[in-house]
Amino acid sequence: MTVRIAVVDDHPVFRLGMSALLSTLDGIEVAVDASSAAEAAALVTGDVDVVLMDLELGDGSGVEATRELLARYPGLKVLMVTMHEDDDSIAASMRAGARGYLVKGAGPEEVERAVRAVAHGEVILGAAVASRALGMMAASRTLPPAVFPELTEREREVLDLIAAGHDNTTISRRLVLSPKTVRNHTSNILTKLGVADRSAAIVRARDAGLG
Template identity: 80%
Template sequence: MSAGTKSSTTSSIRVAVVDDHPVFRLGMVALLSTLDGMEVAAQASSVAEALDVVDGDVDVVLMDLELGDGSGVDATRRLVERHPALRVLVVTMHEDDESLVASVRAGARGYLVKGADPGEVERAVRAVANGEVILGAAVAARAMSFMAASRRMEPTVFPELTDREREVLDLVARGYDNASISRRLVLSPKTVRNHVSNVLAKLGVPDRPAAIVRARDAGLGLDT
């Protein structure tokens, strides 16, 4: 990785930009390169590239949620597992609660909607690098309520399922098809299909309608 023209110091924030849209990615790289105390350590356009170029020397990753070869949520989870000290700031077009919740649960420390002005971007990067969590107040309150409710039901509702499988089952029980679940959880359609297949197998049910019946009997898929 090139350090650019700036000299590397202990106070510099080393940033990686992960986005599959080259115009946005290069624009973000150009912006970050103008900020004092920051250097662009790497950039990537896919999950595979992100996993390859982001190492333990990177402080903050700016992560898009929709990448060409997969989900930024999955990329975030895998990077944070590899580098626990890494801070991920999601920068996305998605403003829905589900995308925010999925990102936070994967380990993201910040969530910024594309279209934020340069001052907001700089403030968010510095705050996340300093260990702060950057979320919009109203959205954050709803997200925390959502996750708290999810945690409360985990010990008793289908303990054989993973957290993600339980989320998928809940959306199945609400009547969402795989394409809708894919958009709401920012997962690839193939990943959603795999989760649904795993849920059916673990619950021992033959098809989706049977899984919906089981889920609703257990209290999933019901509006609160």
């Protein structure tokens, strides 16, 4: 069975190089070549098996694009490809539903192994990040489900970081969201909690055990 691939990356040299590499592999077909989140949304369909998704796209976050694609096509397998190896990026990618995480410095054999593994339903992490990811997941904590049920899961994550004293820039980096998206979430949080400003939200959040 042929594995149909979508390559989504805003760097043309990397995107074209990756497409060329994958096209030489037996049983793999590059079906979609997209340079942005908007193009991915328009071109990726349920006929695609695996999406190689850049973490940081020119018009948005690869994490958000992954979440939106999987909401439409739950059967998609997403392999996040990025320069970053930090724990926050790994966590955000996996929370969005990515099945794998590969650094852009990976060699051709590692790329092929990752694509085939993800296509067959495995979860794969590049060797450089696997041990840290396992430690991070073992140490991760979940927010109490009864806290602020009027908020979405993402809004509760943002509020937790606000309560911990982080500014929007840090929250944007940690959750791999655009600054505009963080501002929108913050505005929604203030409205839903019925508070006037960020300071009041922090008080409410800390009283509830967040932060």
